[in-house]
């Protein structure tokens with residue numbers, strides 16, 4: 556094969572640059588071609604020039620500059636069509652308050668942080684730290700919050716990839732948008748969170764464009780495998796059952812976020828009440844009971860509501876609690892309502908009449924359960940079990 560010269564060599568060069576996704580270099584090179592061929596190949600030059608003009612330099616283009624990790628003003632990738640920023644950035648101080656975590660979660664996340672801090676020690680033994688983890692759990696249990704905290708602990712920014720933004724872009728482009736975002740995140744030490752990763756899976760079942768969504772999953776599969784140990788790749792989902800098993804297997808670590816246990820509920824109430832704890836403290840056991848089966852964000856929302864009403868003087872703490880318990884009782888089974896009535900009888904000075912009204916449990920039943928105390932409740936439970 557003879558040496559390729561002239562136009563052919565230029566063609567080869569531009570293919571090379573394009574495949575390396577060096578978009579800026581492609582531009583510069585194309586501009587050079589326009590000048591070079593204006594005399595000999597005017598039509599070719601004009602056509603290339605036209606393309607250059609019709610596709611002005613975009614915000615995401617000078618990414619090449621961002622290769623230096625220390626560079627501060629990195630340009631975040633943006634979807635060309637919608638101009639939505641594909642990545643959200645969080646840079647939190649390392650003393651950011653830790654999320655409330657169960658003991659086993661605290662342990663596995665502690666280990667993850669330790670591995671990062673001792674990365675060179677691991678490396679000397681031929682080991683790499685955990686590179687990827689998937690957070691599973693119902694909404695409002697702290698998956699996103701924990702990702703933020705982890706990044707802050709590691710002293711790196713958190714990038715959150717908004718998969719809805721990726722997919723709201725023209726479907727045909729979402730694969731390349733995803734790659735742009737992932738490539739960006741791979742270039743510097745950071746934590747990247749693919750939040751609500753099931754969004755892709757969900758779309759797969761009700762969208763005509765199955766092929767494109769499959770491609771997205773493939774891109775993610777590859778990335779999880781090849782993620783550099785300098786970064787940490789996280790994914791979060793409320794719907795583990797929708798996640799492709801092939802994807803699932805690729806994560807180094809699965810972190811299961813459960814609904815809070817009574818001890819965590821108590822801590823959460825305390826934290827969210829802040830200075831109003833003094834006032835609400837006496838309702839603690841009742842609140843802990845009422846919040847069972849609810850997420851941290853439910854608890855936070857409710858407590859914030861109490862605090863606002865109190866601050867504006869629109870209700871007393873007693874009113875607020877009564878209203879709240881009443882609403883909660885509606886969703887409880889009979890035994891739950893009885894347990895709540897017993898608790899109210901023991902913990903408050905409410906009359907049996909009010910307790911009956913709040914919980915919908917008859918006064919007779921309340922009397923029956925409270926006179927023989929706790930044992931009646933547990934006996935009944937045992938019988939039912």
Ligand SMILES: Nc1ncnc2c1ncn2[C@@H]1O[C@H](COP(=O)(O)OP(=O)(O)O)[C@@H](O)[C@H]1O
Pocket residue numbers: 653654655656692693694695696697698699700701791851852853855
């Ligand atoms: N484990 C937690 N500890 C403290 N606050 C929490 C926790 N989980 C949730 N919250 C509160 O609820 C909000 C929503 O939580 P988030 O992390 O977005 O939930 P998820 O991502 O699991 O749906 C948080 O901003 C925080 O105020």
Ligand SMILES: [Mg+2]
Pocket residue numbers: 698699700750791
């Ligand atoms: Mg979330």
